[in-house]
Amino acid sequence: MIKRILFFVSLIIPFTILQASIVILNGLTHNYKVENGQVYKGKIAIENTDNKPQNVKIFLQDFMYQSDGTISYTSPHTNEKTNTDWIRLNTNFITLKAKEKTEIYYEIIIPNTGINAGSYWSVIMVEPVEDVKPSDSKQGVNITSIIRYAIQVITDYDAEKIKPDLKFESVRIEKEEGRQTVKIAIANKGNIYCKPTAVIEIYNRKTGQKVGTFSSQAMGLLPKTSKSYHIDINTIPPGQYNAVIIATDEDENAFALNVELEVKND
Template sequence: MTKRILLLVTLILQFSFLHAGIVILNGLTHSYKIENGKVYKGKIAIENTGTHPQSVKLFLQDFTYHADGTNNYTAIKTNKRTNGEWIKLNTNLITLKGKEKTEVFYEITVPNQIIDPGSYWSVLIVEPVEDIKPSDQKIGVNISSMIRYAIQIITDFETEQAKPDLKFESVKVEKEEGRQTVKIAIANNGNLYCKPTASIEIYNRKTGEKIGTYSSLTMGLLPSTSKIFPIDISKVPPDKYNATIMTTDEEENAFALNVELEVKND
Protein backbone atom coordinates (compact mmCIF):
# COMPACT_ATOMS: atom_id res chain seq x y z
CA MET A 1 0.00 0.00 0.00
CA THR A 2 2.84 2.39 0.91
CA LYS A 3 4.52 1.80 -2.47
CA ARG A 4 1.25 2.52 -4.29
CA ILE A 5 0.79 5.82 -2.41
CA LEU A 6 4.37 6.87 -3.16
CA LEU A 7 3.90 6.00 -6.83
CA LEU A 8 0.65 8.02 -6.94
CA VAL A 9 2.32 11.07 -5.34
CA THR A 10 5.26 10.79 -7.76
CA LEU A 11 2.96 10.68 -10.77
CA ILE A 12 0.95 13.68 -9.50
CA LEU A 13 4.15 15.67 -8.92
CA GLN A 14 5.42 14.83 -12.40
CA PHE A 15 2.11 15.85 -13.95
CA SER A 16 2.04 19.11 -11.97
CA PHE A 17 5.60 19.96 -13.07
CA LEU A 18 4.66 19.47 -16.70
CA HIS A 19 1.44 21.41 -16.26
CA ALA A 20 2.92 24.50 -14.60
CA GLY A 21 5.90 25.74 -16.59
CA ILE A 22 5.78 29.54 -16.62
CA VAL A 23 9.20 31.22 -17.05
CA ILE A 24 10.34 34.83 -17.46
CA LEU A 25 12.56 35.31 -20.50
CA ASN A 26 13.97 38.82 -20.08
CA GLY A 27 15.28 39.03 -16.54
CA LEU A 28 13.98 39.67 -13.03
CA THR A 29 15.38 43.20 -12.65
CA HIS A 30 14.43 46.07 -14.96
CA SER A 31 16.24 49.37 -14.29
CA TYR A 32 15.67 52.87 -15.66
CA LYS A 33 17.32 56.26 -15.24
CA ILE A 34 14.42 58.65 -15.15
CA GLU A 35 13.60 62.36 -15.45
CA ASN A 36 10.66 64.37 -14.16
CA GLY A 37 7.49 64.11 -16.24
CA LYS A 38 8.85 61.56 -18.72
CA VAL A 39 7.20 58.27 -19.76
CA TYR A 40 9.21 55.04 -20.04
CA LYS A 41 8.03 51.80 -21.63
CA GLY A 42 8.98 48.24 -20.78
CA LYS A 43 7.84 44.68 -21.25
CA ILE A 44 7.82 41.29 -19.55
CA ALA A 45 8.46 38.30 -21.83
CA ILE A 46 6.71 35.17 -20.58
CA GLU A 47 6.72 31.58 -21.82
CA ASN A 48 4.60 28.58 -20.91
CA THR A 49 7.05 25.69 -21.22
CA GLY A 50 4.37 23.18 -20.25
CA THR A 51 2.04 21.33 -22.58
CA HIS A 52 -1.26 22.55 -21.12
CA PRO A 53 -2.85 26.04 -21.16
CA GLN A 54 -1.94 28.21 -18.19
CA SER A 55 -3.55 31.40 -16.90
CA VAL A 56 -1.27 33.98 -15.30
CA LYS A 57 -2.14 37.05 -13.23
CA LEU A 58 0.09 40.11 -12.88
CA PHE A 59 0.01 42.75 -10.14
CA LEU A 60 2.29 45.25 -8.41
CA GLN A 61 3.51 45.20 -4.82
CA ASP A 62 6.04 46.99 -2.66
CA PHE A 63 9.01 44.88 -1.62
CA THR A 64 11.81 44.96 0.95
CA TYR A 65 14.20 42.32 2.28
CA HIS A 66 16.64 41.89 5.15
CA ALA A 67 19.67 39.82 6.05
CA ASP A 68 17.70 37.77 8.58
CA GLY A 69 15.92 36.14 5.63
CA THR A 70 12.66 38.11 5.75
CA ASN A 71 11.05 39.25 2.50
CA ASN A 72 8.18 41.71 2.79
CA TYR A 73 5.62 41.95 -0.01
CA THR A 74 3.14 44.69 0.83
CA ALA A 75 0.53 46.93 -0.76
CA ILE A 76 1.68 49.77 -2.98
CA LYS A 77 2.50 52.97 -0.99
CA THR A 78 3.68 50.94 2.02
CA ASN A 79 7.25 51.78 1.04
CA LYS A 80 8.01 55.52 1.01
CA ARG A 81 10.26 55.01 -2.03
CA THR A 82 7.70 53.10 -4.08
CA ASN A 83 7.19 53.72 -7.78
CA GLY A 84 4.16 51.43 -7.93
CA GLU A 85 1.74 54.27 -8.54
CA TRP A 86 3.71 55.34 -11.61
CA ILE A 87 3.39 51.96 -13.37
CA LYS A 88 0.46 50.88 -15.53
CA LEU A 89 0.15 47.40 -17.08
CA ASN A 90 -1.63 46.76 -20.37
CA THR A 91 -3.27 43.70 -18.79
CA ASN A 92 -3.56 41.95 -15.43
CA LEU A 93 -4.48 38.49 -16.70
CA ILE A 94 -3.28 36.37 -19.63
CA THR A 95 -3.74 32.77 -20.73
CA LEU A 96 -0.94 30.99 -22.54
CA LYS A 97 -1.36 27.86 -24.61
CA GLY A 98 1.17 25.06 -24.20
CA LYS A 99 4.63 26.19 -25.43
CA GLU A 100 3.30 29.68 -26.17
CA LYS A 101 5.27 32.91 -25.59
CA THR A 102 3.85 36.39 -25.07
CA GLU A 103 4.79 39.88 -23.87
CA VAL A 104 3.07 42.06 -21.29
CA PHE A 105 3.76 45.79 -21.66
CA TYR A 106 3.93 48.48 -19.03
CA GLU A 107 4.42 52.24 -18.88
CA ILE A 108 6.19 54.23 -16.15
CA THR A 109 4.85 57.78 -15.93
CA VAL A 110 7.20 59.81 -13.76
CA PRO A 111 5.60 62.61 -11.71
CA ASN A 112 6.41 66.18 -12.70
CA GLN A 113 8.30 66.68 -9.47
CA ILE A 114 10.25 64.15 -7.40
CA ILE A 115 11.72 65.73 -4.29
CA ASP A 116 14.34 63.19 -3.18
CA PRO A 117 17.09 61.92 -5.53
CA GLY A 118 17.83 58.20 -5.53
CA SER A 119 16.14 54.88 -6.29
CA TYR A 120 12.42 54.13 -6.32
CA TRP A 121 11.08 50.63 -6.87
CA SER A 122 8.31 48.07 -6.72
CA VAL A 123 7.93 44.49 -7.93
CA LEU A 124 5.69 43.09 -10.61
CA ILE A 125 4.34 39.73 -9.43
CA VAL A 126 3.79 37.13 -12.15
CA GLU A 127 1.74 34.31 -10.66
CA PRO A 128 0.25 31.26 -12.40
CA VAL A 129 -3.44 30.74 -11.64
CA GLU A 130 -4.35 27.15 -10.94
CA ASP A 131 -7.66 26.09 -12.49
CA ILE A 132 -9.57 24.14 -9.85
CA LYS A 133 -11.85 21.52 -11.32
CA PRO A 134 -13.56 19.52 -8.57
CA SER A 135 -14.14 15.87 -9.30
CA ASP A 136 -15.69 13.14 -7.18
CA GLN A 137 -13.46 10.61 -8.93
CA LYS A 138 -10.20 11.97 -7.50
CA ILE A 139 -8.59 9.76 -4.89
CA GLY A 140 -5.58 10.61 -2.73
CA VAL A 141 -3.66 13.82 -2.19
CA ASN A 142 -3.34 16.24 -5.11
CA ILE A 143 0.00 18.06 -4.89
CA SER A 144 0.80 20.91 -7.28
CA SER A 145 3.85 23.11 -7.70
CA MET A 146 3.24 26.71 -8.73
CA ILE A 147 6.13 29.18 -8.98
CA ARG A 148 5.53 32.94 -8.77
CA TYR A 149 8.04 35.51 -9.95
CA ALA A 150 8.81 38.96 -8.50
CA ILE A 151 10.29 41.24 -11.14
CA GLN A 152 11.97 44.33 -9.69
CA ILE A 153 11.24 47.57 -11.54
CA ILE A 154 13.84 50.08 -10.33
CA THR A 155 13.85 53.74 -11.33
CA ASP A 156 16.86 55.93 -10.49
CA PHE A 157 16.39 59.72 -10.27
CA GLU A 158 19.27 62.24 -10.27
CA THR A 159 21.86 59.58 -9.40
CA GLU A 160 24.68 62.16 -9.31
CA GLN A 161 23.07 63.55 -6.15
CA ALA A 162 22.46 60.15 -4.52
CA LYS A 163 24.70 57.41 -3.22
CA PRO A 164 24.61 54.06 -1.44
CA ASP A 165 25.82 53.91 2.16
CA LEU A 166 26.98 50.37 2.85
CA LYS A 167 27.40 49.14 6.41
CA PHE A 168 28.46 45.78 7.85
CA GLU A 169 25.78 44.41 10.17
CA SER A 170 27.45 41.13 11.20
CA VAL A 171 30.15 38.61 10.29
CA LYS A 172 29.77 34.90 11.04
CA VAL A 173 31.57 31.71 10.09
CA GLU A 174 29.14 28.83 9.59
CA LYS A 175 29.08 25.50 7.84
CA GLU A 176 26.81 25.57 4.79
CA GLU A 177 26.32 22.54 2.55
CA GLY A 178 29.42 20.97 4.11
CA ARG A 179 31.64 24.02 3.51
CA GLN A 180 32.99 26.60 5.92
CA THR A 181 31.42 29.89 4.86
CA VAL A 182 31.86 33.47 5.98
CA LYS A 183 28.42 35.09 6.05
CA ILE A 184 28.67 38.87 5.84
CA ALA A 185 25.49 40.86 6.42
CA ILE A 186 25.60 44.16 4.52
CA ALA A 187 22.99 46.93 4.71
CA ASN A 188 22.44 49.78 2.28
CA ASN A 189 21.57 52.80 4.43
CA GLY A 190 21.82 55.18 1.49
CA ASN A 191 19.22 56.20 -1.09
CA LEU A 192 20.62 54.58 -4.25
CA TYR A 193 20.43 51.00 -5.54
CA CYS A 194 23.85 49.40 -5.99
CA LYS A 195 25.51 46.08 -6.81
CA PRO A 196 28.21 45.37 -4.23
CA THR A 197 30.65 42.49 -3.94
CA ALA A 198 32.10 41.39 -0.59
CA SER A 199 35.63 40.07 -0.18
CA ILE A 200 37.81 38.92 2.70
CA GLU A 201 41.58 38.91 3.10
CA ILE A 202 42.72 36.38 5.70
CA TYR A 203 46.06 36.61 7.54
CA ASN A 204 47.95 34.33 9.92
CA ARG A 205 47.51 35.90 13.35
CA LYS A 206 51.08 35.07 14.50
CA THR A 207 53.18 35.75 11.39
CA GLY A 208 50.99 38.21 9.49
CA GLU A 209 51.34 36.05 6.39
CA LYS A 210 48.47 36.43 3.94
CA ILE A 211 46.52 33.18 3.61
CA GLY A 212 44.36 34.30 0.69
CA THR A 213 41.65 36.57 -0.67
CA TYR A 214 38.13 35.23 -1.20
CA SER A 215 35.10 36.93 -2.76
CA SER A 216 31.32 36.65 -2.86
CA LEU A 217 29.03 36.92 -5.82
CA THR A 218 27.86 40.40 -6.85
CA MET A 219 24.29 41.09 -5.69
CA GLY A 220 21.90 44.02 -5.95
CA LEU A 221 21.07 45.93 -2.77
CA LEU A 222 18.17 48.37 -2.57
CA PRO A 223 18.03 51.33 -0.15
CA SER A 224 17.02 50.44 3.43
CA THR A 225 17.55 46.73 2.82
CA SER A 226 20.24 44.20 3.74
CA LYS A 227 21.51 40.84 2.51
CA ILE A 228 23.85 38.04 3.47
CA PHE A 229 26.90 37.84 1.19
CA PRO A 230 28.32 34.31 1.64
CA ILE A 231 32.00 33.58 0.90
CA ASP A 232 33.37 30.04 0.65
CA ILE A 233 36.54 29.64 2.77
CA SER A 234 36.53 25.84 2.90
CA LYS A 235 40.20 25.80 1.76
CA VAL A 236 41.31 27.74 4.85
CA PRO A 237 42.67 25.39 7.60
CA PRO A 238 41.02 25.52 11.04
CA ASP A 239 42.68 28.23 13.16
CA LYS A 240 42.27 31.76 14.43
CA TYR A 241 43.03 34.55 11.96
CA ASN A 242 43.03 38.28 11.44
CA ALA A 243 40.98 39.40 8.48
CA THR A 244 40.00 42.47 6.51
CA ILE A 245 36.50 42.49 5.06
CA MET A 246 35.75 44.81 2.17
CA THR A 247 32.74 45.61 0.05
CA THR A 248 32.96 47.44 -3.28
CA ASP A 249 30.12 48.53 -5.55
CA GLU A 250 30.13 49.08 -9.32
CA GLU A 251 31.19 52.72 -8.83
CA GLU A 252 34.27 51.56 -6.87
CA ASN A 253 32.92 52.90 -3.57
CA ALA A 254 34.76 50.82 -0.97
CA PHE A 255 34.09 50.09 2.70
CA ALA A 256 36.38 48.01 4.95
CA LEU A 257 36.36 46.39 8.40
CA ASN A 258 39.08 44.58 10.37
CA VAL A 259 37.92 41.50 12.31
CA GLU A 260 39.22 38.45 14.14
CA LEU A 261 38.13 35.23 12.50
CA GLU A 262 37.98 31.67 13.82
CA VAL A 263 37.65 28.70 11.46
CA LYS A 264 36.63 25.58 13.37
CA ASN A 265 36.88 21.87 12.56
CA ASP A 266 33.10 21.36 12.81
Protein backbone atom coordinates in the same frame (compact mmCIF):
# COMPACT_ATOMS: atom_id res chain seq x y z
CA MET B 1 -3.57 10.27 20.67
CA ILE B 2 -1.90 7.58 18.55
CA LYS B 3 -5.05 7.07 16.47
CA ARG B 4 -5.25 10.81 15.73
CA ILE B 5 -1.65 10.97 14.53
CA LEU B 6 -2.06 8.01 12.21
CA PHE B 7 -5.23 9.48 10.77
CA PHE B 8 -3.48 12.81 10.08
CA VAL B 9 -0.68 11.08 8.19
CA SER B 10 -3.11 9.08 6.10
CA LEU B 11 -4.69 12.33 4.92
CA ILE B 12 -1.39 13.85 3.82
CA ILE B 13 -0.04 10.94 1.77
CA PRO B 14 -2.54 11.07 -1.16
CA PHE B 15 -1.89 14.76 -1.97
CA THR B 16 0.10 15.42 -5.13
CA ILE B 17 2.09 18.65 -5.64
CA LEU B 18 2.15 20.12 -9.15
CA GLN B 19 4.19 23.06 -10.39
CA ALA B 20 3.36 25.85 -12.77
CA SER B 21 5.13 25.99 -16.12
CA ILE B 22 5.59 29.73 -16.68
CA VAL B 23 9.16 31.04 -17.03
CA ILE B 24 10.52 34.59 -17.34
CA LEU B 25 12.93 35.02 -20.26
CA ASN B 26 14.44 38.51 -19.79
CA GLY B 27 15.53 38.80 -16.17
CA LEU B 28 13.99 39.57 -12.80
CA THR B 29 15.50 43.05 -12.30
CA HIS B 30 14.73 45.99 -14.60
CA ASN B 31 16.68 49.13 -13.66
CA TYR B 32 16.11 52.63 -15.09
CA LYS B 33 17.84 55.98 -14.62
CA VAL B 34 14.97 58.45 -14.86
CA GLU B 35 14.25 62.15 -15.22
CA ASN B 36 11.28 64.36 -14.32
CA GLY B 37 8.27 64.11 -16.61
CA GLN B 38 9.70 61.38 -18.83
CA VAL B 39 8.06 58.11 -19.90
CA TYR B 40 10.01 54.85 -20.03
CA LYS B 41 8.85 51.64 -21.65
CA GLY B 42 9.66 48.09 -20.62
CA LYS B 43 8.52 44.54 -21.20
CA ILE B 44 8.47 41.15 -19.52
CA ALA B 45 9.06 38.19 -21.84
CA ILE B 46 7.41 34.99 -20.64
CA GLU B 47 6.91 31.47 -21.93
CA ASN B 48 4.52 28.64 -21.18
CA THR B 49 6.67 25.51 -21.28
CA ASP B 50 3.73 23.16 -20.71
CA ASN B 51 1.69 21.23 -23.24
CA LYS B 52 -1.55 22.83 -22.09
CA PRO B 53 -2.81 26.44 -21.88
CA GLN B 54 -1.92 28.53 -18.83
CA ASN B 55 -3.73 31.54 -17.37
CA VAL B 56 -1.52 34.20 -15.81
CA LYS B 57 -2.40 37.26 -13.74
CA ILE B 58 -0.11 40.31 -13.52
CA PHE B 59 -0.18 42.86 -10.70
CA LEU B 60 1.98 45.29 -8.72
CA GLN B 61 3.23 44.93 -5.16
CA ASP B 62 5.73 46.60 -2.86
CA PHE B 63 8.81 44.62 -1.89
CA MET B 64 11.44 44.49 0.86
CA TYR B 65 13.99 41.95 2.12
CA GLN B 66 16.49 41.50 4.95
CA SER B 67 19.67 39.48 5.52
CA ASP B 68 17.89 36.98 7.78
CA GLY B 69 16.02 35.72 4.72
CA THR B 70 12.83 37.69 5.35
CA ILE B 71 11.12 38.77 2.11
CA SER B 72 8.00 40.95 2.21
CA TYR B 73 5.55 41.34 -0.66
CA THR B 74 2.95 43.91 0.37
CA SER B 75 0.21 46.01 -1.17
CA PRO B 76 1.18 49.21 -3.01
CA HIS B 77 2.01 52.26 -0.84
CA THR B 78 3.25 50.22 2.12
CA ASN B 79 6.80 51.19 1.13
CA GLU B 80 7.53 54.92 1.28
CA LYS B 81 9.88 54.54 -1.72
CA THR B 82 7.29 52.79 -3.89
CA ASN B 83 6.97 53.61 -7.59
CA THR B 84 3.73 51.66 -8.09
CA ASP B 85 1.83 54.86 -8.96
CA TRP B 86 4.23 55.48 -11.83
CA ILE B 87 3.79 52.08 -13.53
CA ARG B 88 1.05 51.25 -16.03
CA LEU B 89 0.62 47.65 -17.18
CA ASN B 90 -0.88 46.91 -20.59
CA THR B 91 -2.82 43.97 -19.12
CA ASN B 92 -3.59 42.27 -15.83
CA PHE B 93 -4.47 38.86 -17.25
CA ILE B 94 -3.33 36.74 -20.17
CA THR B 95 -3.80 33.18 -21.42
CA LEU B 96 -0.81 31.46 -22.98
CA LYS B 97 -1.29 28.56 -25.35
CA ALA B 98 0.86 25.46 -24.99
CA LYS B 99 4.53 26.32 -25.67
CA GLU B 100 3.60 29.93 -26.44
CA LYS B 101 5.85 32.91 -25.77
CA THR B 102 4.58 36.45 -25.32
CA GLU B 103 5.50 39.84 -23.88
CA ILE B 104 3.82 41.96 -21.22
CA TYR B 105 4.42 45.69 -21.71
CA TYR B 106 4.55 48.45 -19.13
CA GLU B 107 5.19 52.19 -19.00
CA ILE B 108 6.86 54.16 -16.22
CA ILE B 109 5.54 57.72 -16.06
CA ILE B 110 7.81 59.91 -13.91
CA PRO B 111 6.13 62.86 -12.14
CA ASN B 112 7.26 66.39 -12.99
CA THR B 113 7.82 67.41 -9.37
CA GLY B 114 8.01 66.12 -5.82
CA ILE B 115 10.76 63.52 -6.21
CA ASN B 116 13.82 63.41 -4.00
CA ALA B 117 17.09 61.98 -5.30
CA GLY B 118 17.32 58.23 -4.84
CA SER B 119 15.86 54.88 -5.84
CA TYR B 120 12.17 54.02 -6.01
CA TRP B 121 10.95 50.51 -6.67
CA SER B 122 8.22 47.88 -6.71
CA VAL B 123 7.70 44.46 -8.26
CA ILE B 124 5.51 43.24 -11.09
CA MET B 125 4.09 39.91 -9.96
CA VAL B 126 3.56 37.26 -12.63
CA GLU B 127 1.42 34.51 -11.15
CA PRO B 128 -0.02 31.46 -12.92
CA VAL B 129 -3.66 30.86 -12.05
CA GLU B 130 -4.21 27.26 -11.04
CA ASP B 131 -7.33 25.50 -9.83
CA VAL B 132 -7.60 22.84 -7.18
CA LYS B 133 -8.75 19.86 -9.22
CA PRO B 134 -10.22 16.54 -8.14
CA SER B 135 -7.76 13.68 -8.35
CA ASP B 136 -8.28 10.53 -10.37
CA SER B 137 -7.37 8.75 -7.16
CA LYS B 138 -10.20 8.06 -4.76
CA GLN B 139 -7.95 8.88 -1.81
CA GLY B 140 -7.43 12.61 -2.21
CA VAL B 141 -7.02 15.68 -4.40
CA ASN B 142 -4.17 17.22 -6.36
CA ILE B 143 -2.88 20.45 -4.81
CA THR B 144 -1.14 22.80 -7.22
CA SER B 145 1.95 24.64 -5.98
CA ILE B 146 1.90 28.15 -7.42
CA ILE B 147 5.28 29.52 -8.50
CA ARG B 148 5.10 33.31 -8.67
CA TYR B 149 7.74 35.55 -10.24
CA ALA B 150 8.56 39.01 -8.87
CA ILE B 151 10.18 41.29 -11.44
CA GLN B 152 11.81 44.27 -9.73
CA VAL B 153 11.28 47.62 -11.44
CA ILE B 154 13.84 50.04 -9.99
CA THR B 155 13.88 53.72 -10.94
CA ASP B 156 16.95 55.77 -9.98
CA TYR B 157 16.35 59.52 -9.91
CA ASP B 158 19.33 61.92 -9.77
CA ALA B 159 21.50 58.96 -8.84
CA GLU B 160 24.72 60.83 -9.57
CA LYS B 161 24.01 63.21 -6.67
CA ILE B 162 24.14 60.57 -3.94
CA LYS B 163 26.25 57.56 -3.00
CA PRO B 164 25.45 54.28 -1.25
CA ASP B 165 25.90 54.00 2.49
CA LEU B 166 26.75 50.38 3.26
CA LYS B 167 26.99 48.99 6.80
CA PHE B 168 28.23 45.61 7.98
CA GLU B 169 25.64 44.05 10.27
CA SER B 170 27.36 40.76 11.15
CA VAL B 171 30.16 38.37 10.16
CA ARG B 172 30.12 34.68 10.98
CA ILE B 173 31.61 31.41 9.75
CA GLU B 174 29.27 28.48 9.15
CA LYS B 175 29.34 25.16 7.33
CA GLU B 176 27.29 25.34 4.15
CA GLU B 177 26.97 22.14 2.13
CA GLY B 178 29.97 20.82 4.03
CA ARG B 179 32.19 23.81 3.24
CA GLN B 180 33.46 26.58 5.53
CA THR B 181 31.66 29.74 4.51
CA VAL B 182 31.91 33.32 5.72
CA LYS B 183 28.45 34.91 5.84
CA ILE B 184 28.55 38.71 5.81
CA ALA B 185 25.32 40.63 6.41
CA ILE B 186 25.46 43.99 4.60
CA ALA B 187 22.79 46.68 4.87
CA ASN B 188 22.18 49.58 2.51
CA LYS B 189 21.44 52.53 4.81
CA GLY B 190 21.46 55.01 1.95
CA ASN B 191 18.86 56.06 -0.62
CA ILE B 192 20.28 54.58 -3.82
CA TYR B 193 20.23 51.05 -5.23
CA CYS B 194 23.66 49.48 -5.70
CA LYS B 195 25.17 46.09 -6.52
CA PRO B 196 28.10 45.42 -4.17
CA THR B 197 30.56 42.56 -4.03
CA ALA B 198 32.10 41.47 -0.72
CA VAL B 199 35.82 40.59 -0.63
CA ILE B 200 37.66 39.17 2.38
CA GLU B 201 41.44 39.27 2.81
CA ILE B 202 42.62 36.80 5.46
CA TYR B 203 45.91 37.09 7.40
CA ASN B 204 47.63 34.74 9.84
CA ARG B 205 47.13 36.33 13.26
CA LYS B 206 50.61 35.39 14.54
CA THR B 207 52.78 36.14 11.51
CA GLY B 208 50.67 38.71 9.68
CA GLN B 209 51.18 36.76 6.46
CA LYS B 210 48.36 36.95 3.95
CA VAL B 211 46.82 33.52 3.42
CA GLY B 212 44.17 34.30 0.83
CA THR B 213 41.68 36.66 -0.80
CA PHE B 214 38.15 35.47 -1.48
CA SER B 215 35.06 37.15 -2.92
CA SER B 216 31.31 36.78 -3.11
CA GLN B 217 28.97 37.18 -6.03
CA ALA B 218 27.70 40.70 -6.70
CA MET B 219 24.13 41.16 -5.50
CA GLY B 220 21.75 44.08 -5.83
CA LEU B 221 20.88 45.90 -2.61
CA LEU B 222 17.90 48.22 -2.38
CA PRO B 223 17.81 51.12 0.11
CA LYS B 224 16.83 50.16 3.69
CA THR B 225 17.37 46.46 2.94
CA SER B 226 20.12 43.96 3.73
CA LYS B 227 21.46 40.71 2.33
CA SER B 228 23.82 37.94 3.43
CA TYR B 229 26.88 37.65 1.17
CA HIS B 230 28.43 34.16 1.25
CA ILE B 231 32.14 33.54 0.64
CA ASP B 232 33.68 30.07 0.41
CA ILE B 233 36.90 29.85 2.50
CA ASN B 234 37.09 26.06 2.65
CA THR B 235 40.78 26.07 1.65
CA ILE B 236 41.75 27.97 4.81
CA PRO B 237 43.07 25.57 7.50
CA PRO B 238 41.74 25.75 11.08
CA GLY B 239 43.28 28.56 13.09
CA GLN B 240 43.09 32.14 14.32
CA TYR B 241 43.08 34.89 11.69
CA ASN B 242 42.70 38.62 11.17
CA ALA B 243 40.69 39.72 8.16
CA VAL B 244 39.72 42.80 6.20
CA ILE B 245 36.29 42.77 4.57
CA ILE B 246 35.67 45.22 1.73
CA ALA B 247 32.29 45.84 0.11
CA THR B 248 32.63 47.55 -3.27
CA ASP B 249 29.79 48.57 -5.58
CA GLU B 250 29.82 48.85 -9.36
CA ASP B 251 30.97 52.50 -9.12
CA GLU B 252 33.92 51.49 -6.91
CA ASN B 253 32.51 53.02 -3.74
CA ALA B 254 34.22 50.96 -1.01
CA PHE B 255 33.44 50.19 2.63
CA ALA B 256 35.85 48.24 4.88
CA LEU B 257 35.73 46.36 8.17
CA ASN B 258 38.50 44.73 10.24
CA VAL B 259 37.53 41.51 12.01
CA GLU B 260 39.02 38.53 13.83
CA LEU B 261 38.13 35.07 12.56
CA GLU B 262 38.41 31.60 14.00
CA VAL B 263 38.22 28.71 11.54
CA LYS B 264 37.35 25.51 13.39
CA ASN B 265 37.70 21.86 12.49
CA ASP B 266 33.96 21.25 12.74
